């Protein structure tokens with residue numbers, strides 16, 4: 001009877017649902033106060049549009065084109081506006097501007113225990129007060145003054161990296177090196193060494209240790225796509241049923257990065273590393289003479305915990321170490337790959353960099369006996385600095401707008417009022433293509449732009465957005481500069497690099513971080529041998 005009645009109501013029910021959907025779409029388009037902002041037709045009606053765009057794998061390319069077509073403000077979703085106007089940088093990311101991170105970030109909060117407990121980390125929290133206290137507690141660890149303690153740790157990974165590459169590939173025409181993969185191994189091991197005083201084994205073994213690189217790749221895919229419709233996260237990874245199952249012990253919800261950080265933290269704290277190092281110390285008493293006492297990130301986080309035990313709890317120490325692994329490894333690897341890609345693709349730039357290194361060599365700038373370059377020495381190489389900055393400009397590691405929520409009172413961006421609650425964001429990919437700031441040849445890798453005119457360079461510096469900006473700017477910026485300034489000349493002083501297939505282009509995939517693949521198969525020749533070949537064979 002009831003069923004019959006319901007069936008009789010079908011047409012009415014369908015009409016009602018249809019009206020509901022139409023009302024929702026109408027609200028999406030007109031209810032957020034940004035109907036005037038231009039953009040693709042469907043984007044104004046549903047976030048599914050940007051979900052699909054990110055799923056497609058090259059959203060940064062589309063963002064650049066959309067801004068060329070529509071101007072400095074582009075509506076990417078019912079409540080989301082991408083901004084490319086440089087003047088908006090100070091407004092949106094200015095210190096104490098009141099803009100908080102959007103729902104894109106909590107999607108990146110991962111479970112740190114089997115029971116699915118989430119902990120807000122420095123990178124992904126949206127609570128600005130909590131963030132300020134967390135960052136204040138550990139800011140010293142990331143300061144420029146800490147680099148002197150970090151330098152020997154970077155050196156130790158660099159020595160092993162050069163050794164492994166030499167043994168496995170150098171002067172072996174039948175051995176092709178996947179250089180992109182090795183740069184990633186390097187970046188992961190340096191973060192391990194800086195955080196836990198221990199290389200994690202990527203470089204030593206030439207493998208993806210504990211599969212963390214592929215786990216992170218999968219996590220980044222999830223974050224980038226689900227982050228466009230954060231409500232989906234509650235249906236997927238943070239689904240209450242899934243969390244209930246983890247609490248009951250039926251599944252382990254701990255994220256791979258947290259497991260990874262936990263394992264290496266436990267290893268480091270158990271004293272095992274101390275013992276290994278003591279053994280090594282005996283073997284290599286001489287070479288370790290120049291190392292200052294070990295002051296890795298973990299010991300600094302633990303010290304912060306001693307000062308403020310109620311706040312920097314062991315769980316927060318774990319989240320800080322996880323943040324380093326998450327935020328500091330792939331990003332640095334991507335930037336190193338960019339630098340080598342463009343150097344190998346534009347031989348005149350490589351030649352100029354080599355010339356500057358050789359000239360420095362002649363003046364006796366480099367004081368180490370091996371091919372490593374000290375941080376202070378690398379800073380004396382202006383062209384190296386320009387190459388690194390140009391790499392960061394032309395291919396920023398983060399490939400999506402850094403989303404923030406417009407605070408109370410709204411904002412005027414590019415002359416247009418944007419109401420409070422709107423998500424706005426600038427992507428370094430669009431900002432760095434601004435010809436008025438960076439010059440007409442923005443698509444060309446031209447390090448000279450950073451050296452031609454100091455006034456222009458100062459302006460470009462203000463708008464270099466690869467590390468984000470304001471209170472949430474990259475904490476590890478100094479560390480990443482340390483790695484890049486030291487590794488690039490060390491490699492170039494050790495090897496001549498030859499592309500196995502010089503005509504091959506790289507493949508890019510933007511999963512929050514814009515990762516490269518497919519290009520980096522190279523032959524490596526030791527410098528001394530190359531010089532001999534030139535002298536003997538004239539090649």
Ligand code: HEM
Nearest residue numbers: 122123327328331332335397402467468472474475476480
């Ligand atoms: C070239 C290398 C790097 C690039 C391009 C990079 C880029 C970025 C960007 C764009 C952000 C801001 C994200 C946002 O606002 O949404 C960020 C934040 C962060 N990065 Fe980096 N990063 C790099 C290296 C590192 C390294 C080596 C570490 C650790 C040692 C690190 C640790 C962090 C942390 C902890 C944050 C969160 C900061 C906060 O919210 O207070 N990064 N990074």
